[in-house]
Amino acid sequence: MPILEVEHIRKYFGHTEVLKDISFSLEKGQVVSIIGSSGSGKTTLLRCLNFLERPDQGIIRVNGEILFDANDPSTQQESEIRRKRLHFGLVFQSFHLFPQYTALGNVMLAKELLAKQQPGYDAGKKSIHAKIEGQARELLRQMGLSDRMGNYPHQLSGGQCQRVAIARALALQPDILCFDEPTSALDPELTGEVLKVIKELAEQKTTMVIVTHEMAFARDVADQVIFMDEGHILEQGSPQDVFEHPREERTKQFLSRFKQG
Amino acid sequence: MEQILDQLPVVLKSLNIGFLQTLKLFMVTLIGAFPLGLVIAFGAMSRFKPVSIITKLIVWIVRGTPLMIQLLIIYYFPGLVLRNPIWGGGEGGRFLAASVSFILNYACYFSEIYRGGIQGVPVGQREAGLVLGMTKTQIFFRVTLLQMIKRIVPPMSNEIITLVKDTSLARIIALQEIIWAGQAFMKGSQGISGAIWPLFFTAVYYLIFNGILTVLLGQLEKKLDYFK
Secondary structure, rough: OOOOEEEEEEEEOOEEEEEEEEEEEOOOOOOEEEEOOOOHHHHHHHHHHOOOOOOEEEEEEEEEEOOOOOOOOHHHHHHHHHHOOEEEEOOHHHHOOOOOOHHHHHHHHHHHHHHOOOOOOOOOOOHHOOOOHHHHHHHHHHHOOHHHOOOOOOHHHHHHHHHHHHHHHHOOOOOEHHHHHHOOOOOOHHHHHHHHHHHHHHHHOOOOOEEEHHHHHHHHHHEEEEEEEEEEEEEEOOOOHHHOOOOOHHHHHHHHHHHOE | OOOHHHHHHHHHHHHHHHHHHHHHHHHHHHHHHHHHHHHHHHHHHHHOHHHHHHHHHHHHHHHHHOOOHHHHHHHHHHHHHHOOOOOOHHHHHHHHHHHHHHHHHHHHHHHHHHHHHHOOOOHHHHHHHHOOOOOOOHHHHHHHHHHHHHHHHHHHHHHHHOOOOOOHHHHHOOOOOHHHHHHHOOOOEEOEOOOOOOHHHHHHHHHHHHHHHHHHHHHHHHHHHOOO
């Protein structure tokens, strides 16, 4: 059974249809890269998965459970959405770290707030806190930020910020980690360090949905590539299929620009 | 000069009493306008059109007319026009009317500062919190509030320092604040008359008090400097 199933998602902003009947599925431990020009709906699709936008039609399923069904209001209750969101993690293009917390604080905050709502928190406060801190430190170490844990976001480079953001998303152990153009706000020198971290996550079999403009990276890291154009999935398949043997003229045209550049 | 030294103890005592009234008005205005400003800010940002339109209309009127006129209207209108002196007589009545005028006026200015602070926090901060499974309350208190405060401290400091000086406008309805106390020695009070220096000397009180406030607010601003 696929870990993620997206079926016939449609999304309108006013009269503009930004997602037109999007369907795809993803197996556990696999990576899907979503490519396509700006305005093709890639980001909106990620935002739908994370419940930042509500699709007007369609179904989203994780591990077989229907998380969202546009035709079933009972799947859209505000109180439930919070829990459902935790199936997904999202790494934003411009990080959105919390400026008043250190790198470590950023990674720990959400987990601590969740722990506080669990019964028995007050009794085991100290050990719970220590455990969360230990996990956060380990994550930041994995991201190569051992010596940056006490720094505030404004004291970090863009690449370091993005790695903190990845650790922050991982801290909640989401089933599926989504990236929204994670390197688009970085200069080329810093892009590499972030891509390296994401590649390592792929090697550890982290299930990921990656929206990116880094074509070489999209090809190398993914098990599956989706090419989106004007709200449609125009092409979908293995990296070889999409990059080497694109069927659609539009895909060829899009990819040719990258090959020349 | 010798004469001034002779008058000094009496004058200072009188000015101190006046300044206490000034301070009282200052404090009451802050205590009232801080929360009322927030209410007005939310009103102006309301998605329910009638609320936002009415709130914005009030803010426009209050910010578009002199505080002195507002003081006069609020103090005299009920008694002289409506024949219903709701404020009561004497210094207590004047203080009440002055407080209401100042709170309303400053709340409108504060509301605009709050609005800037709230809208200045990037949407991404809220979305990052949502994606991490936080509730709206948690996001407000743990993520956005401090960023808002950091944004509003500098413009708020400006308004607070202006307020210290604006309290002198309450003189127009004869509230016995420090200007009134200083002026009394021109007409004659406690055996001193025709003395203008006490009125001039009131400036020193404002200057010292604003000096203290500037240092305190500057420290608060510095405290919030650890993040950007």
